[in-house]
Amino acid sequence: MDANQRIARLSAHLCPQKFQSMEESSSLVERANCRAKGGAPGFKVAILGAAGGIGQSLSLLMKMNPLVSVLHLYDVVNTPGVTADVSHMDTSAVVRGFLGAKELENALTGMDLVIIPAGVPRKPGMTRDDLFKINAGIVKTLSEGIAKCCPNAVVNLISNPVNSTVPIAAEVFKKAGTYDPKKLLGVTMLDVVRAKTFVAEVLGLDPREVDVPVVGGHAGVTILPLLSQVKPACSFTPEEIEYLTKRIQDGGTEVVQAKAGAGSATLSMAFAAAKFADACLRGLRGDANIVECAFVDSQVTELPFFASKVRIGRNGAEEVYQLGPLNEYERVGLDKAKKELADSIQKGVSFIRK
Ligand SMILES: NC(=O)c1ccc[n+]([C@@H]2O[C@H](COP(=O)([O-])OP(=O)(O)OC[C@H]3O[C@@H](n4cnc5c(N)ncnc54)[C@H](O)[C@@H]3O)[C@@H](O)[C@H]2O)c1
Numbered sequence: 401m402d403a404n405q406r407i408a409r410l411s412a413h414l415c416p417q418k419f420q421s422m423e424e425s426s427s428l429v430e431r432a433n434c435r436a437k438g439g440a441p442g443f444k445v446a447i448l449g450a451a452g453g454i455g456q457s458l459s460l461l462m463k464m465n466p467l468v469s470v471l472h473l474y475d476v477v478n479t480p481g482v483t484a485d486v487s488h489m490d491t492s493a494v495v496r497g498f499l500g501a502k503e504l505e506n507a508l509t510g511m512d513l514v515i516i517p518a519g520v521p522r523k524p525g526m527t528r529d530d531l532f533k534i535n536a537g538i539v540k541t542l543s544e545g546i547a548k549c550c551p552n553a554v555v556n557l558i559s560n561p562v563n564s565t566v567p568i569a570a571e572v573f574k575k576a577g578t579y580d581p582k583k584l585l586g587v588t589m590l591d592v593v594r595a596k597t598f599v600a601e602v603l604g605l606d607p608r609e610v611d612v613p614v615v616g617g618h619a620g621v622t623i624l625p626l627l628s629q630v631k632p633a634c635s636f637t638p639e640e641i642e643y644l645t646k647r648i649q650d651g652g653t654e655v656v657q658a659k660a661g662a663g664s665a666t667l668s669m670a671f672a673a674a675k676f677a678d679a680c681l682r683g684l685r686g687d688a689n690i691v692e693c694a695f696v697d698s699q700v701t702e703l704p705f706f707a708s709k710v711r712i713g714r715n716g717a718e719e720v721y722q723l724g725p726l727n728e729y730e731r732v733g734l735d736k737a738k739k740e741l742a743d744s745i746q747k748g749v750s751f752i753r754k
Pocket residue numbers: 448449450451452453454455474475476477517518519520521522531535538541542557558559560561562587588589590591618663664665666669
C-alpha cells in the first residue's frame with residue numbers, strides 16, 4: 401500500500417458512512433481491530449446517545465480509559481463531529497462514529513460493554529416518569545439492537561426513568577431469548593457520588609474516603625441512602641439525617657432547577673457513568689472485589705428489580721448483596737421506596753408485554 405492509499409484509508413476511518421465500498425469498509429475495520437488488538441489490548445465499548453449532554457463528556461472520559469481498545473460513538477445526530485473531536489485525543493482507544501438508525505447494528509456488533517445515555521432529559525416541573533413516553537421507545541429500539549448484535553455485552557442503562565427503562569430492556573431481551581440478568585445494570589452511581597459528596601461535607605472529610613450505600617431505585621423517594629451504614633463509622637443527628645436524605649433524593653431536581661430549562665445533570669453524570677463503566681470493565685477483566693451499587697434483577701426484596709450493592713465480575717453482576725441492618729428511619733423509607741418502585745417496574749414491563 402502506498403502513502404496515498406494509507407492516507408485515504410485513515411481519513412475514512414472516522415466516518416464509516418464515507419467508505420467507498422464494503423470491501424474498503426471491512427478491510428478498514430479489520431485494520432482498526434488489529435491496531436486495537438496490537439496497540440492496546442482491551443474492551444470494545446459503545447456509547448448510544450454519544451452526542452448528547454452526558455454522551456459527549458462520557459465519550460471523552462471513556463477515550464481516556466486505558467481498558468478501552470475500541471470506542472463506538474452512536475447517536476441520531478452530530479456523531480461525526482463528536483467522533484472527529486474525541487478521536488484526536490492521544491490515548492490508545494480507537495474511536496469510530498455511527499450516525500442514525502441504519503448504522504446502529506454496526507455500532508453494536510462485537511461490543512463488550514454498551515452504555516446508554518440516549519433520550520430526553522427533564523425540564524423544571526417534570527418528574528423522571530414524565531420522560532417515559534419518549535424514552536421508553538428509544539430504549540426499546542436500542543435494546544432490540546443489542547439483543548441482535550451483541551447479546552453477551554454488559555449494558556449500563558442511564559436513560560430515565562431508570563426504574564422503568566431497565567424492566568423495558570429486560571423484557572426486550574427476554575422476548576429475544578438473550579436475557580442474562582447479570583448483564584443488565586441500571587446506573588444509579590450518580591446517587592452514590594452525590595451521597596458521598598454531601599455526607600463528606602457534613603463530616604468534614606474527603607469524599608473519596610467515604611462510602612455510602614444508596615439502594616432502591618433512581619427517582620425521588622425510591623433513592624434510599626443507608627446513612628446508618630456510612631463508612632468510616634459515624635453518627636448523624638436526626639436533622640442531619642433528614643437534610644442528607646432529602647438532598648440526596650432531590651439531587652437531580654437541584655440540578656434541573658439550577659439549569660432552568662437547559663437540561664439535567666450531564667457533567668456529574670458523565671463522571672459517575674465513567675466511574676461505573678470502569679468498575680464494569682475491571683470486573684470483566686477479572687479483578688476481585690469490584691463492588692458498586694446498581695439497579696438490577698434482584699431477589700433482595702419481593703420486587704423483581706432493586707438497587708443495592710453488587711459484585712461485578714467476568715460475567716457482570718455476579719452477586720447481589722442483601723441490604724444489611726436498617727434502622728427505623730430507613731425501614732420506613734424502604735416501604736415508601738418499594739411502593740413507588742413496584743408501579744414504575746410494572747409500567748416498564750407492560751410497555752413491552754402490552
Ligand atoms: N441515570 C442517571 O443517574 C441519569 C442522570 C442524568 C441524566 N439521565 C438521563 O439520561 C438521558 C440523557 O440525558 P442528556 O442530558 O444527555 O440528554 P441530551 O438531550 O443532552 O442527550 C441525549 C442524546 O440522546 C440522543 N438520542 C435521542 N434518541 C436517540 C436514539 N433513538 N438513539 C440514539 N441516541 C438518541 C439525542 O440525539 C441526544 O444526543 C435522559 O433521559 C436523562 O434523564 C440519567
